[in-house]
Amino acid sequence: VRRAVAPLDHSYSGDASSVSLARADVHRFAIAAGVAGEQLDDVRLCVSEAVSNAVLHGYPNGEAGLVRVGVVATDGKLLIHVSDDGCGLRAESPTPGLGLGLPLMAKLSDGLVVRERAPGGVELHLRFELAAS
């Protein structure tokens, strides 16, 4: 059942320990908004990938910074926004990865937009179409 939920807007420190915190916060929000089943798993996984990307590529050498996460459930959609003030899209992380994060988010969500922010850093938008209640 879809429910009205107050938007989530949190800032986390730009380090690895924030990934599970953000994941748990968005997971709780999504449950309250009526997201369930496989889609709930997909939301949780996408948030983990998005915040991990912000930490690893925004602040690759442990620079101090924030990762902001916003979520809103509106018009049958769950809209997630993750942004950082870090190094931008061309930054390479000293921590190697598979490069699977963005393809995974593109596959599991109903819409993915990634762009550089004018003041610096990257913002990522995810859209999930919620099943009709």
Place this chain on the structure above:
Amino acid sequence: MSASHLDIQEVAAGGRHTLVLKGELDIASVLGFHRQFVDACDQGAQEIAIDLSDLGFMDSSGLYALLAARRICQQQGVGFVLTPPQGMVRRLFEVTGMLDELPFAA
């Protein structure tokens, strides 16, 4: 929740070392996993099994850690096998095509 959201239990029997993972494997916990895996290799394991059956969450950083572990085993001539995951962790393997890429116990 801190980096300790992954619990790793090691069971050694003969030359087989099994690492049983419970909790969440992500960028905050992969380093702990990697250290324990390397310790098991250094103890002279002939085969390392990673039990994923009770792992509640994993993202692509966990997949990378498992692929790195397999590569180390291959380089050292140590056997490597995974106990299949369930739920969303299994789905991660499915959507990334890794279910066919990594060696799972029957």
